[in-house]
Amino acid sequence: MIRPILKFGATTLQEPARDVGEITGEISRLIDDMIETMYAAPGIGLAAPQIGVPMRMFVVDLSLGHNIGELMTFINPVFVEREGMQLEEEGCLSVPGFNATVARPARAVLKGLDREGREQIVEGKELLARAFQHEMDHLDGMLFLDRVRGIKRDLIVKKIRKLTRSGKW
Numbered sequence: 001m002i003r004p005i006l007k008f009g010a011t012t013l014q015e016p017a018r019d020v021g022e023i024t025g026e027i028s029r030l031i032d033d034m035i036e037t038m039y040a041a042p043g044i045g046l047a048a049p050q051i052g053v054p055m056r057m058f059v060v061d062l063s064l065g066h067n068i069g070e071l072m073t074f075i076n077p078v079f080v081e082r083e084g085m086q087l088e089e090e091g092c093l094s095v096p097g098f099n100a101t102v103a104r105p106a107r108a109v110l111k112g113l114d115r116e117g118r119e120q121i122v123e124g125k126e127l128l129a130r131a132f133q134h135e136m137d138h139l140d141g142m143l144f145l146d147r148v149r150g151i152k153r154d155l156i157v158k159k160i161r162k163l164t165r166s167g168k169w
C-alpha cells in the first residue's frame with residue numbers, strides 16, 4: 001500500500017525513532033509499504049518516520065527499482081565506520097521541490113538487520129554513503145535542512161511557511 005509521505009513540519013519527522021523489536025508480520029507489511037511508497041514517489045530512500053512510523057528502519061534503492069539486488073532494507077542500523085567528505089546537492093521526499101548542498105562523509109559502513117532478521121554489514125560510497133546518512137538522520141529526527149546552514153536554510157524554511165499558509169504544503 002502506498003502511504004502518504006509526511007512533510008517538513010510534521011512532528012514524527014522531528015523525533016528520534018525507537019528500535020524495532022521482533023520482526024513481526026506487521027513490521028514486514030510496513031516494509032512492503034515503505035518500498036511501494038518509495039518507488040511510487042519515486043525516491044532512492046525512505047525511512048519509516050516519513051510514513052508516520054517512529055521506528056528505526058529504512059529502505060534504499062539507488063536504481064529506483066530497475067536493478068534487482070540494489071534494494072536494501074535496514075532495521076536498527078548503526079554506523080560502523082564513516083570517513084572522508086563529499087559535498088553534493090541533496091533533496092528529500094519530505095521536503096519536495098527543494099535542494100541544498102550538504103556536506104557528508106564520503107564513505108559510510110552500516111550494520112543492521114535485513115528484513116529476515118539477519119545481520120548485514122554494507123559499505124556505502126559516494127551516493128550510497130549519502131543515502132545511508134540521510135536515512136540515518138531521519139531515524140534521529142533530523143532532515144537534510146538541519147545540516148544546511150545560514151541563508152540557504154532560512155530561505156527554504158520561509159518558502160515552506162508561505163506554502164503552508166496558502167495550503168499548498
Ligand SMILES: [Zn+2]
Nearest residue numbers: 091092093094
Ligand atoms: Zn529524506
